[in-house]
Amino acid sequence: MGRSDRKQGGKSVAGGSDGVPTLSPAALYEAGLHHLGAGQLLDAQLCCQQALELDPGHADSLYLMGLISLQSRQHDHAVAWLSQAIRQTPKIDYLTSLGFTLKQMGRLDDALAVFDKAIQLKPDDAELWKHLGGVLLALDRGAEALLSYQHALSIDPAHKEAAFQSGLLLHQQQRDAEAVEAFTVCLTQQPNDLTALQMRAKCLRKLNRYPDYLADTERASTLAPADPLACNNVGDALVCLGRHAEALSWFDRALSLQPGMIEVLLNKGFALLQLRRFADAADVYQKILAIDPGNAKAAWQLAHVELQCGDYVSGWARREARWNMPDFSPEYPRFTAPKWLGNEDISGKTILIEEDEGFGDTIQFARYIPQVAARGAKVILVVREALRPLMTGIAGVSQCLAFKPELQRPAFDMHCPVMSLPLAFGTTLETIPPATYLPPPPADRVSAWEQRLGSHQRLRVGLVWSGNPHQGNDRHRSMPLSTLLPLLDLDADFISLQKEPRPADQALLIQQSHIIDVSGDLTDFVETAALISCLDVVISVCTSVAHLAATLGRPTWIMLPYLADWRWLRDRDDSPWYGSARLFHQDASCRYEPVVERVRAELTTAIAGFGPRAA
Template sequence: MATLQEALSIALDHQIAGRTAEAEELYGRILDAAPEEPNALHLLGLLHAQSGRLDRAEALIGRAAALCPGAGDVHANHGKVLRALGRDGAAAQAFHTALSLCPESPELALSLVTLDQAAGRHDRAAAAARRLLTLQPELGEGALRLGTSLRHAGAFADAARWLRRAVRLRADTAAAWHQLAIALMRLRDREAVPVLRTVIGLDPANVQARLNLGRALRDAGRHADAALAFRSALALDPGLGVAHDLLAKMLAVAATPAEAAAVAGRAVRVEPQATATWDLYGRMLRRSGRPAAAVAAFDRALALDPGMAAAMANRANAIGDPARIADCLTCHDRAERLAPDEPMIRWNRALVLLLAGRYREGWEGYEARWSIPGFPTKPRGFAQPLWQGGDISGRTILLYEEQGRGDAIQFVRYAPLVAARGARVVLEVGADLVDLMRSVTGVAEVVARGAPLPAFDVQCPLVSLPRAFGTTPETIPARVPYLHADPRRAAAWRPRLAGPGPAVGLVWAGNPVFPGDSVRSPGLPALRPLLAVPGVRVYGLQVGPGRDALAGFTAPPGFTDLGPEIRDFADTAAIMANLDLVISSCTAPAHLAGALGVPLWVLLAHGPDWRWLLERADSPWYPTARLFRQPSPGDWTSVAGDAAAALAAFRDAGQARRTSGVV
């Protein structure tokens, strides 16, 4: 009769030879005779594991491991079965025990690091990876696993060091290069871009690498290249929502709002539960002149997350319809309740209050701009206090341009009032405004931005002066002119601008960097009806990027482009002093004409800038202004038609005055 050891040997021979039924029967007989025989338990468990009976295998090998706590191979096999069952935590513990018993096993170290990485136990994974690296320093797997664990643990510099070693040892392994690229991205290292290109060269179908390349290019400020990378990811996987979202965000910076809106629209169709993408979609729709669609997008975002303050505030901004000002303010109020410490929400609410003519509340809220991260203008950090309307007699005050040139022109009207309170006024503006601003009454000194400032006691940005004076629509200091053209420059232009019929200056676009400029600027082609009015001499006063519209534009004989001859605002003022009328979009030259007291027509979008208020055809800021408002969003055709009809009447009225001898 065979001994126990002889029976085990025979059963193992059956198992090795593939005679599994015979082996299983013999292991069973051995265990009937000796239920706690660890070798039989272990080997029968392996037999069950090989045939897919994992639960039975785990029970048998687990009993064997308990009976033989010093058997590293038993604990290792127990770990493998537990891992196959999806019990990764228990499997990791079994591998830890096995590795402590068999410290020279690279297979155990690799199994352990794989499990710990998958479970997010990156410190333990790093320790196992160091063991693997010690056992197999020349293979690169240890460096790759250690670098990956360190990256997940947030030690990006150390991770990059080990991952560089990994790619030296495994230069043809895309995974190693990709892990290095991710670590470099977290370090804001520009080398991430060429490393990611290496990944894509090794693995052209790697969508994630293309997404990361787009992110790295975005972080490097290469927005157009980033958009191409995101597009390449979408070419491989058109249904990838995150790629649509990233591309839309990139196009919001690098392309037109309409293009960004189209991509964001595809993104929400792919992932309709993506709240932030609905918000982005709404913002791009608004910027591309589609406020109703934008409101609908924000409504979808709010349906998904009613507490999303940004979407509520953006909905308020998108309403746009002057007839819905109450709805707009209600949304702003809700947004402010949801995020009471968010300065952008307070500032946007202030803009609506100002548009509605609620100036006292509006000026207070407008001060929130100084707390907005990324606001175009930053606090100057002056040690001198902000003047807020108190006694200033005998003191020197610095008034300074803060935002756009139009704001400086509009609010410099307060400088004489400040001087009248007994202050010495120093005015700081952009260099192209210096000569013009020297004409302001009460200003003792005009300094170009960036030049050394004289000593001063208090300071105030020009846009904060209405608050300091407690301005309401009824108390706006609207006496014009408060700016004056240089007499010599004006005289030099006079012969050039003389002739029969009214002389009209035309400005058709603002600064394209200004958010929403595409909505507020009609562009030259839309204003062709104005150029077609006979008997009128039209002079183009457009400077800057808006002049691109002249390329390929066939202008009528009565149009003369003066843009190339305009060096600064003093030149524009000298020209305007010789004109009968200025017609402008909502941009700085409109404010200049109004400040000079020149007859002014302003062409306004349906949802205008706050300073033009609502509904009225005149402006309390500029007595010589007449406002032409879009009847519906984007309808420049009606605006141009109304202005052209008014221009013909203006021409006829001028002719009638000349005929009657009235000047």
């Protein structure tokens, strides 16, 4: 009797010669798929085997055998079955499963080829582009992975996983504004996605969007009230907004959830320091060092508390912990030659002294170089090019070189970073060397500036209102030019010493007829020194120009934030480092407007006492 097909119970069956109905390969595949979904792998496998006995090329059954092998962690078998299915019919599901399997096996290049083939078959499938991005990411090809995720988003703008991965990669590339947009896509789909919320908060912090950062951290703490890091982040956001007292309660809440958390204690110490609670901040840093004696950041911060409070003996020594901070002065070479910190006899030795922090730091602490030479050492000095012409003439400098990454330094016996010189000389408040170490600027340059400035009939006032925007405390030490405008109606000649003014300040500066802007001609520190020598007073925030002016002995009025840098000590309007400096501190409001009012009053007095001078 011949075989005949018929329907039974809605499924295709085949009539055998004995009359017993036999399920078709398609029906057997469906049964196997059901068994696989129920976790019955053996039954699923039997169904597939029966289907393949009837039709060895039945693609769906070959595919299902691959899935069964994958569930059984038999990856090689899975690859073989899936590859057979694809040879029969290259369906997207088959290719996707094979790509996943190869990725799990670490065969990333093969997985990449499989997903690439799938995309060729269906280029408008956002999910495939997301899978391709995952393989590229595993291959450490982040830039290409980002493009793949972004293409997925161009197809499906609401694709949550592609948006999340894009956000992570954009954040890694410091493209935080775009990352915020990507994480916002995730949060639009799932508002309570804590990870996406925390990542967006991190990006907002990088962008200095502190009110938004606070909103996200508060939302995260609501979602995870028992998470100490969530509490810590709220405190950090409040610190960024200058709300330090409020921040302390959040740090304490985090510490109540997990006592001894170093990250939280560091933040708490910082907040206390901003409130000028020096003893409390020192206690926190001491607690960190009791828990983790090698914590360089805590030692570094404690050193600054000690220096600010005048404890130079402990402060200079503890400040050497900076060399154990991985992100500190990355360009400073780690020499194999020994470091000189004042203990060894250096008579007849060659010592390398190298800049290790900012321009202002180098100007301030170069005062020790003549003392190094006085101990009989030959001094080689390495500084950045902008400082080299100024530093070359310091007494005792045998050779002054400009730093560059490929610089080949002459042979030397020992080295000392510029900022370690106070330690090497055991500096106390009573033994600070005088600021009389810079040679006078060239007379021809001074004369050229005198001629350019014209008759000296009014007080000449140099102005600097902002520093390097990348400096960690710049948002507290700098101010916009608009804050200084109340000075400009006084009867004086104002000269801008401000290098690289920010866009808003540059636009305002152009409009001000009362400020002479010559900053474009200040090509190096020698040129700046020559101009400063022609001025009667320099009014500046805490920048290298303030150090230069004070070192030259010019009257220098330094406007400082509420928590001034450690070098200015506490509650002083003078400085033991600079005899010609006057300090004008913010009050607890942390605003510069009251400072400018006090400066204006003092300037008015100075103008009243000024007499015209001959050129």
